[in-house]
Amino acid sequence: MKKHTSTSSYHNGSPASTPPDHLIAEALRALAGPDDAAAQQAAQTDCGPWNHVRDALATARASGGQPAAQRALAALQHQYPDLTTLLASAQALDLDDDDEPASDAPSPLPLGGLPGWVREMVRHTAEAVQVPVDLAHALALGALSVATAGAMRVQLTSDWNEETCLYVMPALPSGERKSAAFALLIGPIEQWEDDERNRRAPEYTTSQARKRVLDKEIERLTAEAAKEQDASRKKQLEWALATAITEYERVALAAPFRRLLQNATPEALTSALVAHQRIAVVSPEPDSMQVLIGAGRDGPPMLEAILKGYNGERLIIDRQTRQSQRVAAPALTMVLAAQPHAVRDLIRNRALIERGVLARYLILLPPSRLGARAIAPPVIPELVKATYATHLRWLLDTCQPPAPEQRHTVTLSAEALHAVHAMQAMIEPRLHEQRGDLAGHPLLRAWAGKLTGHVVRIAANLHAAHCAARKVLPWAEPISGEVMRAAVAYCEPLIAHMRAVLGDAVMSDADRVARRVRAIIARYAAHGQITERMIYQAMRTESREMIERALQTLLKDGDLEGPLKVTGRKGGRPSKVYRVLIAPNATSAATTTPPGASYAAPEPAPEPAPEPAPEPAPEPAPEPAPEPAPEPEPVPPAAPPSAATNAAAPASKRVISMPPTPPAWYDVVKPLTQRLPATLSAEMGAPAGQPLGILIRRNDRPASSPDATLYIAPFDLPEGVSRAEAIAAGVQHVLAELRRRWPDAHPASAEGAEGAEGDEGDEGDNDLPPLPAGVKPSAWRAVNWRYVMHLATKRPADWERGVRTHAVLKGIPPEALLAAAQARAGL
Structure with missing residues (x-):
């Protein structure tokens, strides 16, 4: 879960105007309705001059959604333009709120569009079970789809309708506590299914008795019709026999109520759709993948149930050994927890790609929490679980089709339809076979071609969840523009997840292991060396043979050199040492010794003291651009200062990590106010008081690029110095250091990087x-x-x-x- 950090705007090094606490609280209180207790409670909190404003606004958004956040910005804009500009710039630049360096992991799914009762359950589940938030998020979307699928469809135009079925597949290895997350988020549906089966048990018993009566009636009528000689009487008996047979076939289909399947084969799935029309395959176990593996093995007939159940199209299965099975409007939802190796096998199945099966899935690759899970996490409050179960059961009870084989129709508001068209205009050029960035892999292109439909389905389920909070029928009002824009925000994170899945699946096992080993040794580029033992400890799940092959590949590619020597403790097993030759810009921003390092890193050279920050002065008028000259080589960055050097340095003179190459342009993103990691604090020599920092991001790279790293320049908050003064001094020091190292680089705006986040440049x-x-x-x-x-x-x-x-x-x-x-x- 992201932490909201404080954010500041600077004009020539001075902090922006600060809205008083009581005015912010009054604005939030005015925005909250009389029945909005959560927003009222948020309004009572201490907003603070800068450090809690964003938290308070985020709380208002959590309780009142995007409209409340927009109204809050509008209410504060005229009085405090710096605050409004600051938040708008942060949203536009997609700045991270984490205090960790950026990585190439997929962006998390946006929680802002979920209503409070779903969002709180997702957050608390992720924290209580210690699973990735995206796993809990995916399961919550799947739970909503189980409730709405088969009861309603979204009508975009007279010729374009979308069901609310979702096929969700988070991929995580064993040991990630997927079953516990399923039990919490899918458990209320299982309980509802049991209650509904008990409620309908008398109806099923009656149908079985009627079936036995009709069986005997058919035998009697058949015998009488065979003996009857009178043509008129024989015709009446044949008519009665046909009626009895028709009723028998209808009654014979009756089965105990069921909504959920687990380890279903394709044949069992087809039979369940015939009997119940609305089915969800929900399972955290690897065996649940048999429904896909078996369908891909058995060929097109077994794929029909998965294909037609997604679109609600007529399903007809003809078999020579049994009677044909028909469903006029099936509704299938799938929430399957897969393991990464199973996903790789699926993606290599040509039948699943060519028939468009995998293009219907939202395959997610959440980041693992193994190795960093809390030992005694907080439990989920009973109120959160009860609220989630109550609203979900209301949806399950309410979302019933108006008649068999029919759907309620949900429409879009004009604003929502406009958002859909804007999203289509954004995605369509990216599908171009030669120029599009979403056309590089057949599965990616096919999946992205259905991305608009995926987003509309997510919007429909979010709409139903918002309606459940107000006990309003989802088809009684159109999907709003706010809900649709919240669904559109899923686009880029879903694309990032699919890219990550494909990037891992389309490569060979040897290449995949080599990539992992390379990522591990890249963390040690600043130290220059890594031991073989450290690599094996980080790659426990891979075989020794694969790791050795990966090391040979990296040695051949020039990423490693060695082994240099063999080290080890007295009496211990010796370990080979390799020299890391990966370029420094491929490393993480943190230069601290990673956990598990058992070797002595080379003693870093002391960093020369940076020049004091120059007084801001107006820049001279630009001269005509001279002829292009060879670009001067950048000054190589100094090694990170040791703890002793940092401890002796002034509070505003400590720099632990700087970009190793001059970026085309840089941006001072935001001050960092959370407590830094212990290893980082020890490396920078900071006391255990209030460590602060400045996050710097290379903005000449896409946010998903591995080298778009957040660099940390920490400093302390001395006694007697205000936070604003300390941050301003830190910003000035970082700017001076950047200018000293790379005079040719330029900040994001004409006034310097200190205005990058709060200013609009020269044009405000x-x-x-x-x-x-x-x-x-x-x-x-x-x-x-x-x-x-x-x-x-x-x-x-x-x-x-x-x-x-x-x-x-x-x-x-x-x-x-x-x-x-x-x-x-x-x-």
């Missing part, structure tokens, strides 16, 4: 383009024009797509923002 809110018709002034003022212009100048190939995405996030018609941006850029 006072120089906005004319307000287009139909656009809210608050949304127009929240546009981050510096970010839009940066796209135009630094990433022209992605400019239009980036502008459209920014417009969707701000609730602005993409064409309006695109036209204004083109006029502003002189295009």
